[in-house]
Amino acid sequence: MKDLLFEDQIKDIEKHFSGWDFSYITESGRMDNGMLNWSYGSIVIPYIRNAKSMLDMGTGGGELLTKFQPLPSVTCATEGYAPNLPIAKQLLEPLGVAVKEVKEDNLLPFGDGAFDLIINKHEEYSPGEVRRVLTSDGIFVTQQVGGIDCVRINEALGAPVNEEFLHWNLEYASDGLRREGFEVFDCKEEQPYQRFYDIGALVYYLKAIPWQVPDFSIERYKDSLYSIHETIQSEGFFEVKTNRFVMKAKLQKDY
Template structure:
């Protein structure tokens, strides 16, 4: 395949629909595989469910993660700030008895003081003081966050600018914020593990799904870098991109 036909074929990956927070198009086929962390977020959440009566899932996306947990308490709520995902989340979660509220993680949340026994947050922003307000005394905030150095190798390989606004976003920074709001930290862990891409089309699909990483991304704009990555994948069979994650479990005094 010559380069022009290759680029035309690659552009078709940008036309594949992406909804909610569902990467199954490249995940279920194994075209993109994430190395395991030393913790499993779903298991950590599941262990706490029998002990609670109220739950909030912040940044539920399309409700994909929350819908797989259970049994959930009768009073379970979810927030989602990205408007196109709100309808997706409601369609998935409301038949399960879960109320979905349109709200961003850093918004003032529409819940009374001391409402929740457990607040979970997987890759969503948060306001520590707002969390403290809506958490009951003794409640847990359990979050897995995407660190500021996540996927920056993609930017370097493609010659794209590296987002500067979140490079500081690490476990120690988030811990300080939560402690200043009044939380006690039960645990904090941080790791960088590889995400393995087995073809360049999976890279294109992934970047289109996370537009904040390279805001002006399009195959024709970054054709040279994509071609070089494609050649590396053809040679090695894959390319590894470091994923930056951290986990914090905080308890309200």
């Protein structure tokens, strides 16, 4: 029989999650991330201050973009996850940000050369489409989640790893940008830890990012979850490696 602590904590899968706000488990100290040797915010803010027009790709609920104020006079944001759209619009439109739904990243609803800055945190993108909507002297800044991100979760659960994205890393992504005529610079890639200090934090996280284990449910993975729970009880936490990389890119002058 599963212990009462386990049964109580896995009920956290029922807790409400909206936008891209993990504060329920991060601010309470139930999940923690190792530090990167860069700050996405510190990288993009100087560019934002000097931009006249900017696009934020994959804005989530808009929470992060609000922290980058003041924003350029022309600022747009895209979001492809339907539940986030009304949240982002409610938060960003009063700030003058136009929020657009985008279902296909190679079909951005903007004209050619519309932005002199495009920022992108953890959102898919088409290098050719980024090139199309960027001005000739514009800058593209992106932080991406690599294809081996948190695969230990899948391994510990006995769940399939999505092999479709295992190739997605700094080398592959930068090569794709170069093929579209970009000069790629200031690149870094790291694998900091991510720790879960109770099983409830893990199930809450998996509910928030359903692409990690697409068929996840408590019932399907209950025995494996209990094994992870026992690891946490004996070691204090369940640790996995994340995968992040960051790049800046601008169009080559002779392209």
